[in-house]
Amino acid sequence: MKETFADITPEKQLTDRIYWLINLRWIAILGVVSTVFVVSQIIRIPLLTKPLYGIALILAIYNALCVWGVTYFKVHLRYAAIKFVASLQIFLDLSCLAALIHFSGGVENPFYFYFIFHIIIAGILLSRFETYLMAAYAACLFMLMAVAEYRGYLAHHCLSGVFATSWHEYPAYLVGSSFVLTSTLLIAAYLTTSISARLRAHERSLQTANALLAEKDRIKSEYVLRVNHDIKEDLAAIHTCIEPVQKGITGPLNEGQKDLLRRVRERSKQLIVYVDALLEMTKLKLAEKLEKDLFFVPDFVKEISESIGTVAAERQIVFEVQLDPEVSKMNGMRVYMAEALLNLLKNALKYTPDKGRIVWEIRGEKDRLCMKISDTGIGISPEELPRVFEEFYRAKNAKAKVKKGTGLGLSIARKIVEMHQGKIWLESVLNQGTSVHLEFPASLSS
Amino acid sequence: MAKILIVDDDQDVVEAMRVVLGKFRHEVVAAYDGSEGLEKTRKEKPDLIILDVMLPGVDGFEVAREIKKDERVKSTPILMLTAIKERTGIDFHKEAGDPDWLPVEDYCNKPLDYEVLIDKVNRLLLTRKTS
Numbered sequence: 001m002k003e004t005f006a007d008i009t010p011e012k013q014l015t016d017r018i019y020w021l022i023n024l025r026w027i028a029i030l031g032v033v034s035t036v037f038v039v040s041q042i043i044r045i046p047l048l049t050k051p052l053y054g055i056a057l058i059l060a061i062y063n064a065l066c067v068w069g070v071t072y073f074k075v076h077l078r079y080a081a082i083k084f085v086a087s088l089q090i091f092l093d094l095s096c097l098a099a100l101i102h103f104s105g106g107v108e109n110p111f112y113f114y115f116i117f118h119i120i121i122a123g124i125l126l127s128r129f130e131t132y133l134m135a136a137y138a139a140c141l142f143m144l145m146a147v148a149e150y151r152g153y154l155a156h157h158c159l160s161g162v163f164a165t166s167w168h169e170y171p172a173y174l175v176g177s178s179f180v181l182t183s184t185l186l187i188a189a190y191l192t193t194s195i196s197a198r199l200r201a202h203e204r205s206l207q208t209a210n211a212l213l214a215e216k217d218r219i220k221s222e223y224v225l226r227v228n229h230d231i232k233e234d235l236a237a238i239h240t241c242i243e244p245v246q247k248g249i250t251g252p253l254n255e256g257q258k259d260l261l262r263r264v265r266e267r268s269k270q271l272i273v274y275v276d277a278l279l280e281m282t283k284l285k286l287a288e289k290l291e292k293d294l295f296f297v298p299d300f301v302k303e304i305s306e307s308i309g310t311v312a313a314e315r316q317i318v319f320e321v322q323l324d325p326e327v328s329k330m331n332g333m334r335v336y337m338a339e340a341l342l343n344l345l346k347n348a349l350k351y352t353p354d355k356g357r358i359v360w361e362i363r364g365e366k367d368r369l370c371m372k373i374s375d376t377g378i379g380i381s382p383e384e385l386p387r388v389f390e391e392f393y394r395a396k397n398a399k400a401k402v403k404k405g406t407g408l409g410l411s412i413a414r415k416i417v418e419m420h421q422g423k424i425w426l427e428s429v430l431n432q433g434t435s436v437h438l439e440f441p442a443s444l445s446s
Numbered sequence: 447m448a449k450i451l452i453v454d455d456d457q458d459v460v461e462a463m464r465v466v467l468g469k470f471r472h473e474v475v476a477a478y479d480g481s482e483g484l485e486k487t488r489k490e491k492p493d494l495i496i497l498d499v500m501l502p503g504v505d506g507f508e509v510a511r512e513i514k515k516d517e518r519v520k521s522t523p524i525l526m527l528t529a530i531k532e533r534t535g536i537d538f539h540k541e542a543g544d545p546d547w548l549p550v551e552d553y554c555n556k557p558l559d560y561e562v563l564i565d566k567v568n569r570l571l572l573t574r575k576t577s
Contacts, residue, residue, distance in 0.1 A: 249469050
C-alpha cells in the first residue's frame with residue numbers, strides 16, 4: 001500500500017537514515033581502498049598499505065554487521081536504541097578515520113579534513129548536543145595523535161618524498177592545524193544542527209497539520225454517518241407505509257393511483273439503496289482495524305457465484321468461475337470481501353448485454369493471490385478509466401445504459417481491497433469489455 | 447385471528463404494520479421501546495411478538511432473552527426485524543434460534559416486504575397452534 005505521510009514514524013525515519021549511512025560507508029570503504037592503491041602503486045608514495053587495507057577490512061566487517069543488525073532488529077528497536085546505534089557508528093567511524101590518518105602520515109595528511117563529513121552526518125542523525133560531542137571527540141582524536149606523534153609515544157609514519165620536512169615536529173604547525181580543524185568542526189556542527197533543527201520543526205508542524213486534517217475528515221465522516229442514519233430511518237418508514245397502500249392491502253386503487261404510488265415506491269427504494277451505499281462507504285472510512293477470520297474459499301466462491309449465476313442465467317449471460325484448486329483458505333474479513341466481490345460482479349452483470357460472458361478467475365501465485373473479473377460489457381473509455389474509482393463518479397456510457405446508480409460500488413470495493421493490503425485496477429476497451437484485477441499479499445491465503 | 451405485539455420505536459412503521467395485519471384480522475398491540483415491550487408481553491399475553499432489533503434503552507436482543515427466561519410467556523414465538531445493512535455482525539440465518547444468544551423463532555429484513563412478513567407471521571402462528 002502507498003505510504004502516507006502519517007506512516008513515517010521517527011523510528012522509521014532514523015532507520016532509513018542508518019541504511020543511508022551504511023550505504024555511504026560502503027562507498028567510503030571503496031574510496032579508501034582505491035585511494036591507497038592509487039597513491040601507493042601509481043603515484044608511488046610509500047605508504048604502509050597493510051594497516052590501511054586492514055582498517056578498510058575492519059570497516060567492511062563492521063558495516064556488514066551493521067546491515068545484519070539493523071535488518072534483524074529493525075522491527076523491535078525503539079527510538080532511543082536506534083539513536084544509540086547511530087551514535088556508536090559515528091563514534092567508530094571517527095576512530096577508524098583517525099587510525100587511517102595516523103598510518104598515512106598523521107598531521108601531514110590533509111585527509112584529516114574528512115572529519116567534517118562525519119560531523120555533518122552526526123548533525124543530521126543526532127541531537128545538537130551529541131553532534132558537538134562528536135565534534136569534540138574528533139578534535140581530541142586529532143590533537144592526541146599530534147601530541148603522541150610529537151612526543152614519540154606513537155610512531156610517526158612519514159609521507160617521505162612528498163614534504164621536505166616532517167611537519168609533526170613543529171609545535172606551531174600542530175597548534176595551528178588543531179585550532180583550524182577544531183573550529184571548522186564546531187562551525188560545521190553548528191551549521192548542520194541549525195538546519196536540521198529547522199527541518200525537524202517544519203516536519204513536526206506538517207505532521208501536526210496532517211493529524212488535524214485526518215481528525216477533521218473523521219469528524220466529517222461521523223457527521224455523514226449520523227445524517228445518513230436519520231435519513232435512512234425516515235426513508236424506511238416512508239417505504240414501509242407506502243407498500244400496503246400500493247399493493248392494495250388497504251383497499252382497491254384505480255390504475256392512476258397505482259402507477260403514481262409505484263413511482264413513489266421506486267424512488268424511495270432507490271434512495272434507500274443510495275443511502276445504504278453511502279453509509280457503507282462512511283463506515284469503512286471510519287473503521288480502523290477489523291477482525292479477520294479464516295474461511296474456506298470454495299464455499300465462499302460458491303455462495304457468491306450462486307447469487308450472481310441466477311441473474312446471469314435469466315439474461316443468458318455465461319458466467320464462468322475458474323478457481324485454482326491450490327487456493328483453499330483465505331484470511332480476511334469475509335463479509336466485506338463478499339461485499340467487494342459482489343459489487344464488482346454485479347457491476348459486470350449490470351453493464352454486460354444479454355448473452356454476454358463474465359469470467360471470474362481466482363489464482364494462487366507464489367507470493368500473492370490474484371483475481372480477475374472480466375466481462376464482455378460496454379467497457380470504459382480511456383479518458384474515464386482513471387476516474388471510475390472516485391466516489392460518486394459514473395462513466396457517461398454507464399449512465400446511459402443504467403440510469404440509476406450510486407457511483408459508490410467501485411469506491412467501496414477499492415476501500416475493502418485496500419483494507420486487505422491489496423491492489424485493484426481496471427483494464428477496459430470501449431464496447432468490448434472490462435477486466436477488474438485484484439491482487440492480495442500471500443498472507444491472505446495462508 | 448390472533449393477538450400480535452409489535453415492538454418498534456418507529457410509530458409510522460408500527461401503524462403500517464397495524465394496517466396490514468389488521469387486514470388479516472389480527473389484533474395489534476404496540477410497544478415503542480424495550481421495557482414497554484416486556485411489560486406488554488407479560489400483561490397482554492400475545493400470540494406472537496414482532497420485535498425490532500434497534501430499540502432505545504433495552505435492545506431487541508435483550509428483550510428476546512428476557513422473554514425466553516420468563517416461564518409464563520416463553521412459548522410466545524418471536525419474529526425479529528433486522529435492517530440487513532446495519533452491520534450487527536450477526537448472521538441471522540445461522541444464529542437465530544440459539545437459546546442463549548439469539549432466542550428468536552424467525553426474522554424479517556427491513557425495509558419490510560409484506561408478503562414475506564405475512565407468510566412468516568402465519569407460519570409462526572400455525573406452529574404455535576399445533577404445538
